[in-house]
Amino acid sequence: MATVHHWTGLEAKALRLALRLSVRAFAEHLGVGVRTISKWEKLQGLTEPRPDTQAILDTALARANAAAHLRFETFLSEAGHPGTETARRVTLAGPLAWEYESWADDLDRVVVALSQQDFTFADSLLSRWPSRFKTPDLDEKGLYLFARSTALLGDLKRYRGTPAGLLSAQHSYVGARAVFTHLGIPRRVAQLDLSLAIVMEMSGELETAARAYETLAVDDRLSPRDRASARLWVGTALSKDGQHEYATRVMTAATRDFENLAEPDDWSVAHQKLALARRDAGDLTAAFRFLDVACSTGTVRSPMQRVQLTTAQAHILRTDPATRDDGLRLLDEAAKIAAQSDLGHQLRSIEAIRRTCECAFKPLHRRPGSTEWQTDARRESPRISCRPPS
Template sequence: MATVQQWTGEEAHALRRALRMSVRAYADHLGVAERTVANWDKHRAAIEPRPDTQAILDTALARADAVTQTRFVQFLAQGPLERRPSTTLAATIPDHETWTEDLERIVVCLDRQDFAFAATLLERWLGHAQPHDLDPRGLYLYGRSLVLSGDLRRLQGTLQDLMTAKRLYCDAYDVFTELGIPRRAAQIELSLAVVAEMAGRLTPAATRYQQLAGDKRLSPADRTRALLWIGTALAKDGRNEFAIEVMQQAAERFEDLNEPEDWANAQQKLALAHRGAGDLSRALAYIDTARSNGRFETPLQRVQIETAHGHILLTDLATRSEGHAMLDRASDIAAHYGLKHQLRSIKTVRNSKEYT
């Protein structure tokens, strides 16, 4: 969920654009005067709403749907129009709008693991756009398309997919570096570390996560995700006691940041780390906490929680058959949605020497 630490007229204006409201409609939506909204639009970053209005804006953003929040983040990342370098406009405004709408559809498709439709939409733009012909906004959209194409490959997760994802992320990194958007560049560095972890390069991944966990270019939530993923890499490497300490720190930070989904995800990872450390009672307690507090609405989320729970149940002879049944369900979902990395993980769990 998108959040703002300190609202200025810039963020307030971006939210109005994301909501696609007129000045009057936006003022009515927030319960403020039209003149207030007009001042935000005029003065942008030079003006800060009053504390009570900051809270109103927080609420409006929190209640916005996922598509609106995605638009809001994109508008902020693009920066104020007057600060962007001038160049020949090779892409028209209608093209920009259509491209932006397609990116929003792609985000939803990836969330639902509808990879075929996401790939079709991405090809519509990446197959025809020439980066050197694009204006700054078009180049930004091109960079976002590269990132989403990398996400698509990473989610599918074969070794070839991971190699392609790495290339796409590196190309996107160059785009956002050229545009001078350090937050986007840092997010790509985080994605590259995830690719390294998925490819089995655990020590380099953990080292990179550790660096990014303190990187001020990232939001507090992203820095905390990096911290959590240090623990994930350590646990995969068999260093479960250290992993638990790091994951616990991340879980506490997610609680402080009011990020319930990330907090539930941390409980799931803590469950697996405690299983690896040989403490099944705590592992079961943490996985129950994760299941009770997480939403697990997407196929990937369901596969991950079922795989984690099944792995824990497999560890005890008394619950082994239940664990196999749970892994069967996870495998069926992963196969149906083309989650090849998850299928490989399930196979690895089943073939572990612990259970053979």
């Protein structure tokens, strides 16, 4: 509810409109003359009621119902011009009631926009709110919305994946984490710890990220699904660091967790990660098997999911001489989608894979009982059962 510390004609007019009274009816409601009301409305912020009338206006506002309060706040928001003499002189408990609702609704829309990689729209929604209020003026609900906005801004920067964006994402996550810590919301704090670990991994700090994931994988502040995701990401960080066998064991455990939680999409993504880990370990047969599961069970809803799955397919296919050309073609498709969708981190990963393709080709399979690499391109390769996403 709004509290007016010093009434002017501007606030008085907003109250009349909120109560839906005519000038004459409002004068009778307050017990003042019609000419007084007319003067207030003509001069607005340039005139001030007498002290005794200020008290009458306080009482009228206090007795108004919730709907009238909401209308009063809305009229003031539309009429006020900060920095001018006619600016409203009203102190609110954080944002106005309608602003709280709109802010929360916009954050839900941001989540959807980010899931679809509509970064421009997400950015426009996020820019509407945090800059409108100073954090010392926010109550707990306002601080919660502010922290959530800051965390989502970090997600936006991380998804775009530019080097500068990763630093900005880290800064946003740290800021949001501080606010959630102040509010005493441990689940949100732990989720931001998870986001910070992802930034570490994306920045190449693989060992540090793996240790952070290991801690979070058994952190009761997180939901079972978040803990399973942390366990899966332990494996991805370790695999990137060359620890393929242990990474496979950890990711297999995460896969079982997703199966027990009935999370089919996460289960599919886990198989995609397992496929890449086995490819890096030189086990193409297992890599193709896991990739087949990922392709046949996952649901591709967003450009990022398309890029990730297509890149995984390309990375595995281009490893084998028999499917190398198919892999390179898919790599081009993934790069095109990543560029169109502003997925900077994925695009850099694809470019790194391309650079390895320019090196001398070394197939990752051996003859039975031999330690030498087999380079017979005529060997029949396992085939995945799904078509690349288009």
